[in-house]
Amino acid sequence: xxxxxxxxxxxxxxxxxxxxxxxxxxxxxxxxxxxxxxxxxxxxxxxxxxxxxxxxxxxxxxxxxxxxxxxxxxxxxxxxxxxxxxxxxxxxxxxxxxxxxxxxxxxxxxxxxxxxxxxxxxxxxxxxxxxxxxxxxxxxxxxxxxxxxxxxxxxxxxxxxxxxxx
Numbered sequence: 001x002x003x004x005x006x007x008x009x010x011x012x013x014x015x016x017x018x019x020x021x022x023x024x025x026x027x028x029x030x031x032x033x034x035x036x037x038x039x040x041x042x043x044x045x046x047x048x049x050x051x052x053x054x055x056x057x058x059x060x061x062x063x064x065x066x067x068x069x070x071x072x073x074x075x076x077x078x079x080x081x082x083x084x085x086x087x088x089x090x091x092x093x094x095x096x097x098x099x100x101x102x103x104x105x106x107x108x109x110x111x112x113x114x115x116x117x118x119x120x121x122x123x124x125x126x127x128x129x130x131x132x133x134x135x136x137x138x139x140x141x142x143x144x145x146x147x148x149x150x151x152x153x154x155x156x157x158x159x160x161x162x163x164x165x166x
Contacts, residue, residue, distance in 0.1 A: 005039045005040070005041065005059065006039070006040050006041070006059065006060075006061045006062070006063070006158070006161060006162075007040075007041050007042075007043065007055075007056070007059045007061075007062050007063075008026060008029060008030075008040060008041070008042045008043070008062075008063045008065065008154065008158070009022075009026070009042075009043050009044070009045055009052070009055065009062065009063070009064050009065065010022040010023040010024070010025060010026025010027065010042070010043070010044045010045070010065045010066075011023075011045055011046070011048065011052070011064055011065065011066040011067075012046065012066060012067055012132075013046045014137065015135060015136075015137055016132055016133060016134065016135060016136075017131050017132065017133075017134040017135070017136045017137075017138070017139065017140065018067055018127075018129035018130075018131045018132050018134070018139055018140055018143040019067050019129070019132035019133070020067075020137075020138075020139065021065075021066075021067045021127045021129055021139055021143050021146070021147065021150070022044075022064075022065040022066040022067060023044050024139060024144075024147055025065045025125070025127075025147055025150045025151055025154065026042055026043075026044060026065050027044075028147065028148075028151045029042065029065075029151055029154045029155060029158075030042040032151065032155060040158065043055065048101070048102055048105075049100040049101065049102060049104075049105050050100055050105045050108075052102055052105065053102060053105035053106055053108075053109050053114075053116065054109075056106075056116055056117060056122070057109075057114055057115055057116060058115050059117055060117050060121060061117060061121050061122075061123075061161050062117055062121065062122045062123065063123045063124075063125060063154055063157060063158065063161075064083075064122065064123070064124045064125070065124075065125050065126070065150065065154060066124065066125075066126050066127075067126065067127055067128075067129035067132050067143075068126035068127065068128055068129065069128070069129060069130055069132055070128065071130070072128075073128035074128060075128055075129070075130055075142045075143070076127060076128060076129075076142040076143055076145055076146040077127070077128045077146070078125065078126070078127055078128075078146055078149050078150045078153055079124075079125075079126045079127075079128065080123065080124065080125050080126075080153055080157065081123075081124050081126075082119065082120050082121070082122060082123055082124065083102065083103065083106075083119040083120075083122035083123075083124060084118075084119035084120040084122075086103065086124070102122075103119065106119065123157055123161075125150055125153050125154050125157065127143055127146045127147075127150055129143050131143075
């Protein structure tokens with residue numbers, strides 16, 4: 001099987017405190033990959049839904065890095081899952097197209113015949129972050145301490161996905 005180019009996306013907003021953790025982790029991952037010749041593209045986005053779906057067009061494997069606020073994990077805990085594992089709580093409850101969840105946007109795109117990855121091929125590395133609406137630059141200490149672990153998990157996942165391609 002030929003190598004499929006992968007995309008890593010750091011999600012969030014760096015002026016909203018801990019919401020910027022996806023960008024920080026993606027930047028460090030990009031630094032680790034520099035010069036290794038891997039066919040991995042790294043990007044930074046602030047929007048989800050349809051905008052994020054459009055960025056995934058043509059890729060078969062994705063790693064999304066983001067903050068997550070569930071209240072089910074300790075602050076700074078790094079959680080890994082696929083989009084297939086994520087329950088879409090907003091499905092059918094949006095008030096505008098730009099508020100559409102990624103899962104809903106992907107379903108819509110696929111119905112329109114857009115070349116998109118399957119939910120099982122979209123991996124998420126998230127950091128439990130309760131302070132994602134505080135207007136401030138930089139991460140709180142608990143979230144900053146989680147960055148090295150999140151970077152390590154992204155790099156391990158990337159290696160796994162590379163090996164799985166043959």
